[in-house]
Amino acid sequence: MPRYCNAVVDEHGFVSRHFKLLRLRPLSEMQEPKAGQFYMLQAGATSDPLLKRPFSLFKREDGTLSFLYRIRGKGTQSLARFRQGDSIRVIGPLGNRYPVPQGDxxxxxxxxxxxxxxxxxxxxxxxxxxxxxxxxxxxxxxxxxxxxxxxxxxxxxxxxxxxxxxxxxxxxxxxxxxxxxxxxxxxxxxxxxxxxxxxxxxxxxxxxxxxxxxEHMACGVGACLGCVVKTTSGYRRVCKEGPVFDMKELAW
Ligand SMILES: Cc1cc2nc3c(=O)[nH]c(=O)nc-3n(C[C@H](O)[C@H](O)[C@H](O)COP(=O)(O)OP(=O)(O)OC[C@H]3O[C@@H](n4cnc5c(N)ncnc54)[C@H](O)[C@@H]3O)c2cc1C
Ligand code: FES
Structure with missing residues (x-):
């Protein structure tokens, strides 16, 4: 199933001074996301900023994907200007998932x-x-x-x-x-x-x-090596082998 798709902004609003909740409705079928996975979201209505930004899946309900984000810099300031009905390009779900917890x-x-x-x-x-x-x-x-x-x-x-x-x-x-x-x-x-x-x-x-x-990411799909972290078994890409790692595997 394709990981690239267009989505429409269903709802977008502040939940606190620096935080916004963005709900998107994908326009085509996408893979079902798992807890811990993330999406690369187009950050602006034009090609500036060019690079998409990574955001964790916050919620999945009624065919929509929600993202909770903090406004930090150029990308998120630009993302914050998307309005209901706007179209936005999305890649995902990406990365691995949290292992299933057994019990509490x-x-x-x-x-x-x-x-x-x-x-x-x-x-x-x-x-x-x-x-x-x-x-x-x-x-x-x-x-x-x-x-x-x-x-x-x-x-x-x-x-x-x-x-x-x-x-x-x-x-x-x-x-x-x-x-x-x-x-x-x-x-x-x-x-x-x-x-x-x-x-x-x-x-x-x-x-x-x-x-x-x-980590900061550029491509989000494992191609640029811009997100590598050192682990006990060598360098690993956060976007591909992560973002979830066993704490003991990471070289702190
Ligand atoms: C897998 C993954 C999931 C993420 N999920 C979320 C999420 O659900 N909600 C959310 O608000 N943010 C999330 N982030 C962080 C988010 O991607 C960045 O805040 C965003 O890309 C910043 O873009 P910007 O252009 O606004 O900021 P920039 O202009 O790029 O940076 C502004 C400031 O934020 C810092 N910054 C930028 N990116 C990061 C980062 N990845 N980690 C720490 N500091 C950073 C910069 O150092 C700088 O000080 C996630 C990041 C990853 C890798
Ligand atoms: S962001 Fe390009 S390899 Fe991870």
Missing amino acids: FIAVAGGIGIASLLSLLEGYPGRAHLFHGARSAEELVMGEEVKRVAKEVIIATDDGSAGMRGVVTDLLAVRLGMTTEPLLPIYACGPTPMLRELHRVVADKEVRCHVSLE
């Missing part, structure tokens, strides 16, 4: 990392202990949606405006330290500093940890 699991989301993890939580409702970190309460977007599907939600913000003041990996470290039973598998997506800290927290523990990386 821990999810660690940093900021917009929740966009990648929500479809996993929705696929296994009531099974995720979610540790959700953000800069402030304002950046904890889609909180109600998250609460509906998670078993529990533990929050930390940099400024203390919601949950504990501090970083979410500190809360996770306390939880893992208190647990006497075998540790639940961890699924994480967030900024590199958070993932590095997570790596430190689990380094001496017997736990499977699957992390989704958000």
Whole structure:
């Protein structure tokens, strides 16, 4: 089944000051996406910016694909200008998926990392202990949606405006330290500093940890080698062999 298609903007609006939710309706049949996969989206109505940008599948419902994104730079500012009814080119679903969790699991989301993890939580409702970190309460977007599907939600913000003041990996470290039973598998997506800290927290523990990386990408389909990361078995392309990797395979 083709991975390239045109889609129409079904709905597009702000969910918070810097975050928008984009719902697209593909105009032709596409492969069914799996939690953890992503799409390359045309970033502007003209050829500038030329390169598509990668976004995780946030939600799949009623034949539509939804993406939750943070407005950062040229590409996302331009993407934010698409309006209902506009046509947009899409490639996907791309990359690998989160391994299927057996039983309960821990999810660690940093900021917009929740966009990648929500479809996993929705696929296994009531099974995720979610540790959700953000800069402030304002950046904890889609909180109600998250609460509906998670078993529990533990929050930390940099400024203390919601949950504990501090970083979410500190809360996770306390939880893992208190647990006497075998540790639940961890699924994480967030900024590199958070993932590095997570790596430190689990380094001496017997736990499977699957992390989704958000490298800069150019082609998104394995051709340019612009997204490689170092692993214990050599360089790997985040767009093709990832974006989900076993934490222990990554060379931190
Ligand atoms: C597999 C994958 C899934 C992603 N899913 C989402 C998602 O669901 N929602 C979302 O908001 N974003 C997601 N991202 C990140 C998103 O692709 C970038 O934010 C976007 O491409 C930035 O484009 P830009 O032109 O607006 O910013 P640029 O002008 O390219 O950059 C603006 C700033 O953002 C930083 N930046 C750019 N790209 C990244 C990146 N990949 N990771 C970290 N910092 C970056 C730059 O260093 C710079 O400081 C994902 C990335 C990958 C690889
Ligand atoms: S973005 Fe081109 S190989 Fe990954």
